[in-house]
Amino acid sequence: MFSAEVVCWPDAELSKEYPLSSGQYKFLNSGGFIGKASVVWELLAESTELQSDEDDQLFYTKIYLRYQSNSNTHISVELDRNANIEHHHKFFSQRHSRERIVKDFYASNYISPYGHLQSSETDKESTPTVLLAMFIEEYTPFLEEAFRNILSLQYDFTKIHIFLHNAMDRYEELVQLFLSELKKKGSNVLEVVDSTLDEAFARNHALKLALSYDYLFVVDSFVHLTNTEIIQHLIHSKRPLVAPLLLRKDGWWGNFWGDLSPTGYYATSKDYFNISAREILGIWNVPLVSSCYLIENSRVQKLLGSYFSSELDSDMAFAEFQRKHSMFMFVSNIEEFGFLVDPTNYKQEVLHPELYALDTNFQLWKERYISSEYHSQTLPSWKPPEPCPDVYTIALMSPRFCNELIETMENFGQWSSGGHHSAPDHRRDNYVENVPTVDIHMYQVGLHDMWMLTVEKFVFPLFDKLFPLFSPKAKAEFVFVVKYSLGGQTSLKPHHDASTYTLNLALNRQGIDFNGGGSRFLRYNCQSTDTAQGHTLLHPGRLTHLHEGLPLINGTRYILVSFMEP
Helix, strand or coil, rough: CCECCCCCCCCCHHHCCCCCCCCCCCCCEEEECCCCHHHHHHHHHHCCCCCCCCCHHCCCCCCCCHCCCCCCCCCCCCCCCCCEEEHCCCCCCCCHHHHHHHHHHHCEEEEEEECCCCCCCCCCCCCEEEEEEEEECCCCHHHHHHHHHHHHHCCCCCCCCCCEEEHHHHHHHHHHHHHHHHHHHHCCEEEECCCCHHHHHHHHHHHHHHCCCCEEEEEEEEEECCCCCCHHHHHCCCCEEEEEEEEECCCCEEEEEEEECCCEEEEECCCCCHHHCCCCCCCCEECEEEECCCCCCHCCCCCCCCCCCCCCHHHHHHHHHHHHHHCCEEEEECCCCEECCCCCCCCCCCCCCCHHCCCHHHHHHHHEEECCCHHHHHHCCCCCCCEEEEEEECCCCHHHHHHHHHHHHHHHHHCCCCCCCCCCCCCCCCCCCCCCCEEEHHHHHHHHHHHHHHHHHHHHHHHHHHHHCCCCEEEEEEEEEEEEEECCCCCCCECCCCCCCCEEEEEECCCCCCEEECCCEEHHCEEEECCCCCCEEECCCCCCCCCCEECEEEEEEEEEEEECCC
């Protein structure tokens, strides 16, 4: 049902084709209309007359007149001649102006049709074939987890074939492990190409391969897909090209643009944040999608060569090509599909870059490096183990964190000399170490800030159960990894720590990596010798807790020590 007006515009000659009417409002006005979303979409999808420099009212007028002359159709297109467009504007809120529709051939987003997408069991013969094209074009943190999400997809993997472009030699071993797991699931790995092939050529090659499949599913390395039925959802959206809404955690950086600037670059649309926050749900017509999208075979054939440009990167060239050729692109936020990893400040030069990514990828970092036992300690019923008076044990870090930190320190290799007698520590100005250890400070390998953020996020929340009414907020000038070995220092004489309280984290395994060692608190004649890997001892540093490092018997023992001050 369209609004009506008194003038046949923009082509007065078409007034002769209108049905006879006695009312004042005889002619279509495209400023307001209403109808079932699926029907409106069908009208738009089958009509290709509108060019980028033409008028949308003429476009809708031609549709209206065509359906008036065709009685053999299930669709009815009518005019509401009882009210003019001013009346309709009381009820319709157009989300996009006519200028935007004309400029970029966009359908107004308020017609986005979608239904409740149910997961459906389909037999293998009816399951569409998918070419999964994956692209690793840049250094990417937490790629292992991204691969794991792909392997968790609930889709018949015998219907998924793989193309992968890896431009980063660093990930070759990880890629091979991933492909091996895909083959175990029944996927056919068609082709794997390396950095010798340019990104645009690689993406275009994937398009060529996809001509033999029902769908092309493009997934870049920054994409983490947490919805295991994402392929089914995107297929059921029935769009020639549709992307799942993906954002970086704790931010608005996403895989689509809401609008274009006059120069053809990014501009924020008035609904970008509403769509991104999923305050409004639908399948939205947008000027650019990137990083992850599903393409129907019918569209694939039209996109060959679309990634090439002498001025634009592949994503922008791909989107511009479709806009110029009046091809719609969509983003769906009907479901939560996943997120984008943040590659900001990726430290490609270090052994384990993800160790440094707590501030940029908090959730992924937490899942990889915080102990799986940690959450249970935040429950009201938890009581901290107390192996000695006012000495508490908490499960803090994962074995992987501990192992990677040891490897980082050994790779750095600049251990201090240690010893049992006080000596100047030339790593710190005017500092004398009273009881030296063989150690490397965290700041020497760029990990001091990471560790302090770890303490803030994961130790401080437990502090009330350990030392009630004591302010947990603290700083630590001294955070270091200590190495005990038979060829070096094996023990530490009785001493007080230069701290209000000390955090001592066990980095490797008693009884496997070493025997002996541990801490003895002299005042209480109590010792702790079996702290598990990733668990910490928390105890007062000065006055009450004089302690010593017990002798190592064999192997090599590593601990991380933080001297904490309020």
